[in-house]
Amino acid sequence: MVNVASSFRxxxxxxxxxxxxxxxxxxxxxxxxxxxLALAGAWIDAGGTVTLAAAELPAPMAARxxxxxxxxxxxxxxxxSPDDAAATRDVALSSAATALVVDGYHFDAGFFAAVAxxxxxxxxDDGAHVARYPVRWILNQNAHxxxxxxxxxxxxxxxxxxGAYALLRREFAAPQATARRGLxxxxxxxxxxxxxxxxxxxxARLGAAAGIEATLAIGAxxxxxxxxxxxxxxxxxxxxxxxxxxxxxFAQAELVVTAGGSTLWEGCACAAPMLALSVIPEEAxxxxxxxxxxxxxxxxxxxxxxxxxxxxxxxxxxxxxPARAALGRNARALVDGQGAARVAAIxxxxxxxx
Numbered sequence: 001m002v003n004v005a006s007s008f009r010x011x012x013x014x015x016x017x018x019x020x021x022x023x024x025x026x027x028x029x030x031x032x033x034x035x036x037l038a039l040a041g042a043w044i045d046a047g048g049t050v051t052l053a054a055a056e057l058p059a060p061m062a063a064r065x066x067x068x069x070x071x072x073x074x075x076x077x078x079x080x081s082p083d084d085a086a087a088t089r090d091v092a093l094s095s096a097a098t099a100l101v102v103d104g105y106h107f108d109a110g111f112f113a114a115v116a117x118x119x120x121x122x123x124x125d126d127g128a129h130v131a132r133y134p135v136r137w138i139l140n141q142n143a144h145x146x147x148x149x150x151x152x153x154x155x156x157x158x159x160x161x162x163g164a165y166a167l168l169r170r171e172f173a174a175p176q177a178t179a180r181r182g183l184x185x186x187x188x189x190x191x192x193x194x195x196x197x198x199x200x201x202x203x204a205r206l207g208a209a210a211g212i213e214a215t216l217a218i219g220a221x222x223x224x225x226x227x228x229x230x231x232x233x234x235x236x237x238x239x240x241x242x243x244x245x246x247x248x249x250f251a252q253a254e255l256v257v258t259a260g261g262s263t264l265w266e267g268c269a270c271a272a273p274m275l276a277l278s279v280i281p282e283e284a285x286x287x288x289x290x291x292x293x294x295x296x297x298x299x300x301x302x303x304x305x306x307x308x309x310x311x312x313x314x315x316x317x318x319x320x321x322p323a324r325a326a327l328g329r330n331a332r333a334l335v336d337g338q339g340a341a342r343v344a345a346i347x348x349x350x351x352x353x354x
Contacts, residue, residue, distance in 0.1 A: 030189030042340035060220035080106035085114035092118035144289035166265035166339040171247035184253035189219030202310035260287030268335035273324035294330035
């Protein structure tokens with residue numbers, strides 16, 4: 001991890017600089033940081049530079065960010081605290097940030113107001129859970145995102161809502177169509193709520209007679225990776241550690257089983273037939289809304305599901321090829337994979353929302 005000041009060279013015209021504020025690890029999972037890194041990739045592709053400021057960040061995720069050309073700054077503060085706001089503001093000011101992006105459920109209106117003075121600020125939001133948003137932009141990429149969610153909260157903020165603004169990495173911009181085979185399960189880079197074990201319980205109940213070849217993605221930052229890999233093999237599932245070709249995996253799968261977070265939009269871009277469960281309330285709302293638009297099959301919140309419920313849902317969708325094909329078509333119609341580039345252009349002030 002580097003000091004932000006070290007990434008600027010005196011005497012050179014400054015490139016547009018983006019500061020991202022997000023955390024990962026523990027119960028936060030990895031989704032907030034991963035979608036910020038998708039935006040970082042689009043910003044860098046357009047000739048800019050990026051800093052990720054984090055109070056909590058597993059080493060594998062920091063390494064991944066740095067490999068993408070993102071400077072990583074560790075903030076020695078409690079995440080979401082007034083000290084965090086001051087440190088984030090300092091990073092934005094010292095880097096002469098063109099824009100600041102904040103992503104996480106632990107940030108509140110006071111935090112937004114404190115940092116927004118340092119640079120034009122975009123909040124990545126999933127559920128309008130904050131009383132007010134004193135910022136320049138609000139980005140909610142979810143299927144349930146509607147202007148009414150922000151009535152009385154947005155002030156003068158510009159709303160960037162829906163799948164057109166889904167923040168997906170470069171690989172999802174133009175996924176390659178391919179013959180589909182097997183089941184692919186993924187529950188994020190950290191999987192803090194143990195959804196992988198729930199899936200393995202369900203798969204074990206399907207039995208060998210189901211004839212479903214399955215792979216489980218296990219993130220590099222998952223603290224339980226070794227045990228999960230061993231357990232997957234014990235029930236006939238192939239473990240895939242630190243997967244870097246997610247678009248290929250989605251494009252090749254006959255069925256994707258996943259949680260209801262940002263992975264849903266990756267699957268949509270790849271026209272993947274998806275079966276989703278949710279592990280937090282924000283995911284439940286998002287997955288249910290996508291299902292209502294025909295973009296996935298939603299089986300419900302993890303806490304209320306027995307392994308037999310998930311096994312039955314997998315078996316039903318696996319046996320219905322027309323239903324899977326329809327899910328894939330509907331999903332692709334909602335997300336074109338260009339959201340990160342679209343948002344980067346808006347934050348730079350060179351484009352208007354679609």
